[in-house]
Amino acid sequence: MSQTSIDTITHSKKCLDDITSLLVSAGYPKAGDMGHSGEEFDKVVGGLAWVITSTLSTPLPISLSTLLQASSISTRISLSEILHTTLLQMEMPFEISPHQIQGVDAPALLPVVQWAVKNFLERRRLTGDAILNGGGGVEFKKLYGGTGGLYDEEETGRQVEDMQERFRVKGRKYRFKGQDDLSVSGTEEQRVHKCLLEYGEKMRSYRGLKGGDGGGNDGGGGGVGGIKQGKVGKLSAFDRQLADAQKVAEEEEKALDESRERMAAQLMQDCEELGAGAEVAGRGGVGGLVTLGKGEIGDANEEYEKMRAQMLKERQDRDEKKEMYLARKKALERDIAEGGGALEVKSGEREQGEKARAEMARMRGDVQQESAMNSKIVEEMQKLSQKEEESGQKEAMKELWELVQRNERVKREEKAFKEDCKKKMDALRAALENFGANSNESEEERTRTAEIEGIHSKILAKHEKVRQLLAQRNLQVASTSRKIDDVPTRTELIQYERRFVELYQQVALKLEETRRYYATYNTLDTTRNFLAKEVKLIDSITNNFEGAMRNKASQEEFLQQFESIIKGVQDSLSKQEAVMKRKQDEVAEKDAEYTLVIEDQRKYFKLVKDFQEECNRNEALTLKVEEIGGGE
Template sequence: MFSNVPRKFLKNSDSAEVDVREDEEQAIKFQEIIDLLVAAGYFRARIKGLSNFDKVIGGMTWCIESCNFDVDVDLLFRENLTIGQKISLTEKIVVMLPKMNCPHRIEPHQIQGLDCIHIFPIIQWLVKRSMEKREETGDLVRSFAISQFDKNYSFLEDHDKVIEKKTIIPYIKSAKKAFEPRRCFKRKDPPLSDEIDQVRSTLLEYGSLAITSVLSKTSTLQGVSNSNAKEQEENSDDLMKSMSIADDNISRLSASAVGSIVGMQAQEIAEVTKQYASLNVGAEENSMSTLIGAIAALDKQKTNLKSREQKLKKEKDALLEKVSETIERLNKVRTEERSVQDAFQAMKDMETDENRSIIQNLEQLLLVHDNMKDQEHKFREQCKADLNVFQEMVSQVESSELREEEMHTVEYEEQKEIVNKLRLQLAKKNRAIASLTRQLDDVPGRSELNQYQRRFLELYNQVSAKHKETKQYYTLYNTLDDTKLYLSKELTLLNSIQDNYNEAMSSTSGKEQFLKQFEAIVAGVDKNKAKVERRCADEKIRRDALSQQLVTLIEQQRRYVVAVQQLTTECRKNEALLAQLRGP
């Protein structure tokens, strides 16, 4: 009679109703789910004290969280949920599965009832998705760890590359030092007033022979005519004529210069002495007070002159030292020059017809070497001039980029304010949506009403079973009480018969009276028996009627279940058609 019902209700007077399909196939699928969760890493499913619902729903929640999808429930430390919490949790999971593009569908009551046959493919898909996500996250974390390791440490095979870098750095420094700017000329005349001429003069002092080409390029960039370029070349030639070759010892003073400086100081000393003498003569004519003031001033002037004389002596000693050093260097240079001349003369003496060609080749090679050096010097100067031009161009580009960056910064601030305003509006909308969502959640849906109906039915069945059990206890008590009453009456009657039997049998009148009383007692017993048999017949009639009513109600229940299934199917079809009409 209950073969068409997909789920069966196990009723027992000692236990509550359980809405679970308990068969071998469900048990096998449940064990496969547990093994799959444990293999994926959800070891909480091994705990024996947890209920089956907690294991399955906890595994589903763990897989969804591993896939970076949020479920607004924390199940790690919440076990044995109430009916309302279970309903809410299962509905949220059912809502999350389509968002994750799960190919399988399930209803909340199937999760609540542990329909493992339908739960297993969903668990299998979630575990596969979570493992793929963990592999992607693992690769990302591994690459980040390797990059952080390479910043501070290195392997043995990379040690040679580090050594090569360390050996290259000194060569780079030596090359930079070799190509430093050096002063080749010095201007004899005083500095020029024109700024452009000052720039040209400075470039010529540092040996910029390619100044003409640079100026021609700049003049071309600025739109200067050919006549102006020729004038610039002539000015460069005039500036070059006013230059002298700069020597390393140019900063040192000659002996004649030192003598002239000492002579100039001696003249100043003589003038001061004459002034002092004149003041001394004039002091005799002045008064005593004036004489004292003049003497004090002269003493002060004398001390200043002595200090100045000491400074000049120190400068003179320093200059003499420099002169001596210069003379020593000059002598060294002369000795070197003599040695070079001797070597050159020895080379000329060694010249013969046989090695003359070799010496000529050497001279040509030396000339080529000198020309190469000159070309190298010119190329360096050309590169420096080009570098200056390019640096100016880069500075102009950077200034334009700074202006664009400032404009972008202002625009960014404006857009940031607009975004902040939009965020505030969005927050208001989200709060309104949240309040409306809470109001909608307060209204139970179709699935919730179905769950409530089922739970009320379970509660009604429990109350009905308890009431039936209590009623049976009352009926048993009443039956036993009636039995006790009848037995007590029978015992009292038998005791009275036994007590009055000997006395009644002693006389004829007493014997007749005893028989009449005994017949009256038998008649009363028969009357009571008939009354009880009539009551029993009435109860049997009532039992048959209730049995017939139970059969009718069971038939109506079967039809109701079939109708509910058909209604559910039609509702799903209706929802699918509505979704098709609404479109994507």
């Protein structure tokens, strides 16, 4: 990978981090949540859609399922085109194409996100966080009751009294007959159970095998009870053992709960109420579980109906406000229509009309946003309330809420701690600079410092010179090492000698074989020449024989020619016999020389053997002499 590619990837990653930081700071925490889908498209494009939707008075034509299921290419392309069209309608000053949005081109998206977040923050500043305040009000009403809209003093006082009633410390509700305090008799579990019963509480099991408070019987818990019985046949051996252990634990827990209920009923027979002013358990308490029955379930149902009626009343109030707004809008439009001619004449009135129109548009957008947001919030709150009632995890949700608040508090403390550390660091740096500026060294100390610096400079120069000499010496050593490596060792020379001997033997064998081939060829060629001469002579005799036998003179001439031919053949035979004898003499001479060489070789081997024996004897005597010298 080239350096340019690495720089491009680093720049893109930095731009992506800046985009996620902007979205998180604007109020979209999912952009910085690594557990949320883990894809850049979901975080960046989802955050951009959220910012645009929060900025515009009308929502985008994008459903929640489209944002959550944007996994296919076609869905991403359509979503990118919608965002691109919306940005163009918002008169975005930057140029960007849909494929850059779909491909999450971070360098191109960064200025767009900055511009969108800036508009969103400006919009929030103008609206005064009306949407966020409305959502907080709905959440407050869900937890603590009360009507919507502005709170008057009477309503505020009622809510304060209600919260004090909900969270005030409970007193004793019952007292055991014949004693002023807890009985010291019985087991520790019985004494604890008595104490809880006096304050309207009871002991419960917290093994959490079935998921609800005390381990309810539903299968929606978060423990191992979530294993469905219909899939037992497909489970592994360990899962089946775990399911069996769960059943046994559930039976034990059920038996323990039944025994504690019997103990509570038996102990309650010896209790008496402390009076009409005794407390009852609040919504968050669990003391009322001792006497839970159809009556309290009916009370809870009535409370739910009251809350439902209250929410309907709030919706009617919002509808009335909407009608008032529409009436005001019509009145303003009528006033603007009636004063159209005067607006063209008077510039002041025209400006006032423009302001009225802007105010009307803002109020219309605010009302639409508030109504849409309120509807969404009410719907989500109803769903959450229903899920909360069905799950039976009120205590867990309460604990989760406390943990979230604790996390936010820790974040604020961390931020304050970092700011404090930064201030302290700045103060220390300033003190250090002041100390360096105000330090007054004596003349002797400055002289000593100058001498030390001079000595240090000389040592550095000497070190640099020694380092250069060392580098030169290393170069010389490397050059000498290469020259030494070029000189063959004794082992290499022996190997070279063996290879040359083998090559010489191979060449000698090849030369001898070639000589035999040449000798054979010359012999066969000479034989062929003699045979050709013989055939030619026989043909000549055969052709001239009849003509030579016709008269006496031709016969004599023919015989003379025949004798000369015989003489020539005998001369040739004598020459060849002389050559053969010479060759035989040469072979005999070579055999004699070979015999002498073999004898010299035998003597050489014998002398080498004797020399080796003498060398071994010399080494043995040398060792003995060294041993004798060492003993002395």
